Amino acid sequence: MAVVDRRQQVLQAATKSFSLFGYKATTMDQVAKIANVGKGTIYTFFTNKEQLFDEILRDVTAEMKIIADREIRRDKPFFDNLHRVLDALLEFRSEHELFIKLSQEKLEFGTPQAGEGLGKIENVVLEYLEREVEYAISQGEIKNCNPKIVSVVMFRLYIVLTAELSQMQVQLDKEQIKSYFHLFLAEGLAQGSVGR
Amino acid sequence: MAVVDRRQQVLQAATKSFSLFGYKATTMDQVAKIANVGKGTIYTFFTNKEQLFDEILRDVTAEMKIIADREIRRDKPFFDNLHRVLDALLEFRSEHELFIKLSQEKLEFGTPQAGEGLGKIENVVLEYLEREVEYAISQGEIKNCNPKIVSVVMFRLYIVLTAELSQMQVQLDKEQIKSYFHLFLAEGLAQGSVGR
Amino acid sequence: MAVVDRRQQVLQAATKSFSLFGYKATTMDQVAKIANVGKGTIYTFFTNKEQLFDEILRDVTAEMKIIADREIRRDKPFFDNLHRVLDALLEFRSEHELFIKLSQEKLEFGTPQAGEGLGKIENVVLEYLEREVEYAISQGEIKNCNPKIVSVVMFRLYIVLTAELSQMQVQLDKEQIKSYFHLFLAEGLAQGSVGR
Amino acid sequence: MAVVDRRQQVLQAATKSFSLFGYKATTMDQVAKIANVGKGTIYTFFTNKEQLFDEILRDVTAEMKIIADREIRRDKPFFDNLHRVLDALLEFRSEHELFIKLSQEKLEFGTPQAGEGLGKIENVVLEYLEREVEYAISQGEIKNCNPKIVSVVMFRLYIVLTAELSQMQVQLDKEQIKSYFHLFLAEGLAQGSVGR
DNA sequence: GATGAATGAGAGTTCATTCAT
DNA sequence: TATGAATGAACTCTCATTCAT
Numbered sequence: 001m002a003v004v005d006r007r008q009q010v011l012q013a014a015t016k017s018f019s020l021f022g023y024k025a026t027t028m029d030q031v032a033k034i035a036n037v038g039k040g041t042i043y044t045f046f047t048n049k050e051q052l053f054d055e056i057l058r059d060v061t062a063e064m065k066i067i068a069d070r071e072i073r074r075d076k077p078f079f080d081n082l083h084r085v086l087d088a089l090l091e092f093r094s095e096h097e098l099f100i101k102l103s104q105e106k107l108e109f110g111t112p113q114a115g116e117g118l119g120k121i122e123n124v125v126l127e128y129l130e131r132e133v134e135y136a137i138s139q140g141e142i143k144n145c146n147p148k149i150v151s152v153v154m155f156r157l158y159i160v161l162t163a164e165l166s167q168m169q170v171q172l173d174k175e176q177i178k179s180y181f182h183l184f185l186a187e188g189l190a191q192g193s194v195g196r
Numbered sequence: 197m198a199v200v201d202r203r204q205q206v207l208q209a210a211t212k213s214f215s216l217f218g219y220k221a222t223t224m225d226q227v228a229k230i231a232n233v234g235k236g237t238i239y240t241f242f243t244n245k246e247q248l249f250d251e252i253l254r255d256v257t258a259e260m261k262i263i264a265d266r267e268i269r270r271d272k273p274f275f276d277n278l279h280r281v282l283d284a285l286l287e288f289r290s291e292h293e294l295f296i297k298l299s300q301e302k303l304e305f306g307t308p309q310a311g312e313g314l315g316k317i318e319n320v321v322l323e324y325l326e327r328e329v330e331y332a333i334s335q336g337e338i339k340n341c342n343p344k345i346v347s348v349v350m351f352r353l354y355i356v357l358t359a360e361l362s363q364m365q366v367q368l369d370k371e372q373i374k375s376y377f378h379l380f381l382a383e384g385l386a387q388g389s390v391g392r
Numbered sequence: 393m394a395v396v397d398r399r400q401q402v403l404q405a406a407t408k409s410f411s412l413f414g415y416k417a418t419t420m421d422q423v424a425k426i427a428n429v430g431k432g433t434i435y436t437f438f439t440n441k442e443q444l445f446d447e448i449l450r451d452v453t454a455e456m457k458i459i460a461d462r463e464i465r466r467d468k469p470f471f472d473n474l475h476r477v478l479d480a481l482l483e484f485r486s487e488h489e490l491f492i493k494l495s496q497e498k499l500e501f502g503t504p505q506a507g508e509g510l511g512k513i514e515n516v517v518l519e520y521l522e523r524e525v526e527y528a529i530s531q532g533e534i535k536n537c538n539p540k541i542v543s544v545v546m547f548r549l550y551i552v553l554t555a556e557l558s559q560m561q562v563q564l565d566k567e568q569i570k571s572y573f574h575l576f577l578a579e580g581l582a583q584g585s586v587g588r
Numbered sequence: 589m590a591v592v593d594r595r596q597q598v599l600q601a602a603t604k605s606f607s608l609f610g611y612k613a614t615t616m617d618q619v620a621k622i623a624n625v626g627k628g629t630i631y632t633f634f635t636n637k638e639q640l641f642d643e644i645l646r647d648v649t650a651e652m653k654i655i656a657d658r659e660i661r662r663d664k665p666f667f668d669n670l671h672r673v674l675d676a677l678l679e680f681r682s683e684h685e686l687f688i689k690l691s692q693e694k695l696e697f698g699t700p701q702a703g704e705g706l707g708k709i710e711n712v713v714l715e716y717l718e719r720e721v722e723y724a725i726s727q728g729e730i731k732n733c734n735p736k737i738v739s740v741v742m743f744r745l746y747i748v749l750t751a752e753l754s755q756m757q758v759q760l761d762k763e764q765i766k767s768y769f770h771l772f773l774a775e776g777l778a779q780g781s782v783g784r
Numbered sequence: 785g786a787t788g789a790a791t792g793a794g795a796g797t798t799c800a801t802t803c804a805t
Numbered sequence: 806t807a808t809g810a811a812t813g814a815a816c817t818c819t820c821a822t823t824c825a826t
C-alpha cells in the first residue's frame with residue numbers, strides 16, 4: 001500500500017462534508033482538514049469546488065447505473081425489474097440518500113440565468129429511466145404516458161422516500177419504501193383501484 | 197397611496213430575483229437595483245435577507261391556503277375536492293411555480309447539522325394536506341396509508357408537475373397537470389389498474 | 393407656553409443619550425425618538441451629529457464657567473477658592489459627570505489626522521484653569537510649576553474623581569471627592585508631608 | 589524566518605493606525621494597506637477587529653508589567669521603587685504613550701449601558717498598582733487612603749504626563765515627567781508642604 | 785417649518801482560489 | 806508534487822444625512 005491515495009481521501013471527505021453540511025456550508029478548508037490533506041492539494045485533482053461536487057455526483061450516478069444494469073432482465077416484467085433494482089439500490093441507501101438529495105440544493109443553488117431544470121448529472125439518471133419507461137410502454141406493461149414526466153416523478157419519488165422523509169423523522173425500512181414506491185407508481189391511492 | 201409603493205417594488209424584485217437566481221445568488225444590491233430603490237430602503241421594510249425571503253414564502257403559502265379553503269366541500273369526495281383545489285391553484289401557477297420550488301433551496305441551504313426536513317413554511321402546507329388525507333382515509337375514500345408520507349409525496353408531485361418540469365422545457369397545460377396528478381395519485385401506472 | 397421648545401427637547405434628549413450610550417452608540421434616530429421630534433428637525437437646529445455634540449459640551453462648559461466665576465474671590469487664597477468652586481460644581485455633579493467624561497471619547501473618537509490632544513471645548517476649561525494657576529503662582533500660593541501641566545492634571549483629576557471612579561463602582565460623596573482632590577493637589581501622599 | 593513577518597507588519601500597522609486615528613476611525617482596509625498586506629491576511633492572525641485591538645493592548649500591558657517587576661525591590665522605599673519603575677517605563681515611552689491613551693477610547697467606545705469603568709486590560713495594571721499601594725500603606729510609607737482610588741489616579745497621571753500632554757504640544761523629558769509625577773503624588777502643590 | 789422615508793457610502797467579515805516555497 | 810499563507814472580491818447590514826411633502 002503506497003502512500004495513501006490522496007484523491008480518494010479528498011473524495012471521501014468532500015462527500016461526507018457535503019452530505020452533512022450541504023454545498024454552501026462546506027468550505028474547502030473543511031474538506032482539506034477532514035481529508036488530512038493540504039488545501040492546495042484538492043486543486044491538483046479538481047478544478048474548483050463545483051467540479052469536485054459534480055465529480056462526486058457523477059460517481060454516485062455511475063455506481064447506481066451499474067447496480068441497475070446488473071439487475072435488469074429484459075425478459076422480466078417492468079415492475080419486476082423495478083423491484084429488483086430498487087432492492088439493490090436500497091442496499092446502498094445510507095451511502096446515497098443524504099447525498100443524492102443534495103444534488104437538488106446544488107442545482108437550485110447556482111441556477112445561473114438559464115436553469116435547465118435538474119443538473120447534468122441527474123439528466124443521466126433521467127435518460128436511463130426514460131429509456132426503461134419507453135420500453136415498458138412499448139411492451140404494453142404500463143399505461144401510455146409521457147416517459148420524461150414519468151421518469152422525473154420516479155426520480156423524485158425515490159428521493160422523497162429514501163432521503164427527504166428520513167430528514168423529517170419518518171424512518172422507513174426497505175420494505176416500506178418498496179411498498180410505497182409501488183403504491184404510488186403502480187396502484188394509486190384510490191380505494192377500489194387494483195390492489196397489489 | 198404614494199406614487200410608487202416601495203414595499204411592493206421590493207417584494208416583487210426580490211421574488212423575481214430569488215426565483216431566477218436562487219437565494220444565495222441573490223444579493224441585496226441586486227434586489228435594490230431591480231426594485232429601483234436604495235439598498236437601505238429594503239432594510240426599512242425587512243429585517244434582513246432571510247426575513248425578506250420568509251415573508252415572500254409566507255405570502256405565497258397564505259394565498260394558497262385561502263384558495264384551497266375556498267374550494268373544499270366537506271360533502272364532496274376527496275378526489276373531487278383535490279381536482280377543484282388543483283384547478284384553482286393552477287390559475288396562479290405562473291406566480292407560484294418558480295418560487296415554491298425555491299423553498300427547498302433555502303431549507304437545504306443552511307442544513308445546519310440537523311435540518312428537520314422541509315422548512316417551517318412548507319410544514320404549514322404539509323399539515324394542511326395531512327389533515328385532508330387523514331379525513332379521506334377515515335371516510336374510506338383512499339387506501340389506508342401513512343398520511344404524512346402521502347402528503348409529502350403530494351407536495352412534491354405538485355412541485356414537480358408545475359415547476360420542475362417546466363424548467364426542463366416540458367410544458368404542461370392545466371389539464372395535463374391535473375391528469376398526471378390524478379394518474380399517480382389515484383390510479384397508478386400499471387396497465388390493468390382502474391382507468392380514469 | 394408656546395408649542396414646546398423643540399431645540400431644548402433635542403438638546404436634552406441628546407445629552408441623555410450621549411451620557412447613557414456614548415457618542416458612537418447614540419443614533420440620530422434615538423435622539424429624535426427621545427426628543428419626540430422628527431429626525432429632520434434635529435438638522436434644522438444642528439448641522440450634524442458632531443456639531444450637536446459640541447454644542448452640548450459647550451453648554452456644560454459655559455455653565456461650569458459661570459458657577460466657577462461666581463465662587464472665586466480674588467482676595468481669598470487659592471485653595472480656598474478651589475474648595476468653594478469644587479463645592480459648587482459638585483452640586484451639579486450628576487448632570488455633569490457622565491457627560492464630561494464623554495468629552496474624551498468623542499475627542500479620541502475622531503482624532504482625524506492631527507489630534508491636538510483634548511478638544512476645543514476642553515481647552516476653554518483648561519485656559520481658565522491655567523489663568524487661575526498662573527495667578528496663584530504669582531501670589532506665591534503654590535509652588536512654581538508649569539501652569540499648563542497643572543491645569544491638565546487638575547482637569548483629569550476632577551474627571552477621575554467625579555465620573556470615572558463611579559463607573560468602577562467606587563462611589564464617593566462630595567466630601568470625599570473634595571478631600572481626595574485636596575490630597576493629591578495640595579499635600580501629596582508621602583507620609584510626613586504637611587497634613588491638612 | 590520569512591522574508592517579511594506579516595503578523596508583525598499587521599501588528600505594527602494596527603498599532604500605528606489605532607494610535608493615530610483611534611479605534612473606530614481605523615478601518616481594516618486601512619490597516620491592511622498600511623501593513624502592505626491583503627485584508628484577509630489580518631483575519632488569519634486575528635479573529636476580528638476587537639481581538640486585534642485587545643492583543644495590542646495586552647502586549648503593551650505585559651511588557652510594562654515585566655519592566656515593573658524587574659525594578660521593584662521589596663527592601664526599598666515605595667517612592668524609590670516608583671522612581672525606578674517610572675525610569676524604566678519611560679525608556680519605552682515612545683512605544684507606549686500614544687497607544688496606552690487609546691485604551692480609554694476603546695473602553696468608553698461601547699459603553700453598553702453599564703461600563704464597568706476601565707477595560708479588562710487596564711484592570712490588570714490597576715490591580716498591580718493597588719497591591720503595591722496597599723503594601724506601602726501597610727508599611728506606613730504613604731498616608732492612609734483608598735488604594736483603589738490612588739491607583740486609578742496614578743494610572744491617569746502617568747497617561748497624562750506621558751501621552752496626553754505631548755499631544756498638546758507640551759513636550760516633557762524623562763526627568764520632568766518623573767519630577768511632576770513626584771510633585772503630585774508625593775508632595776502636593778501647596779507652598780510650604782514638604783519639599784523634595 | 786417639520787417630517788421621516790429614502791438613501792448609499794462604507795463598515796467588518798468570509799472563503800474559493802492562487803502560487804511561492 | 807504538496808502545501809497553506811496570502812489574497813481580495815463580494816457579501817450583508819448600518820446609519821448620518823437629505824429632501825419631497
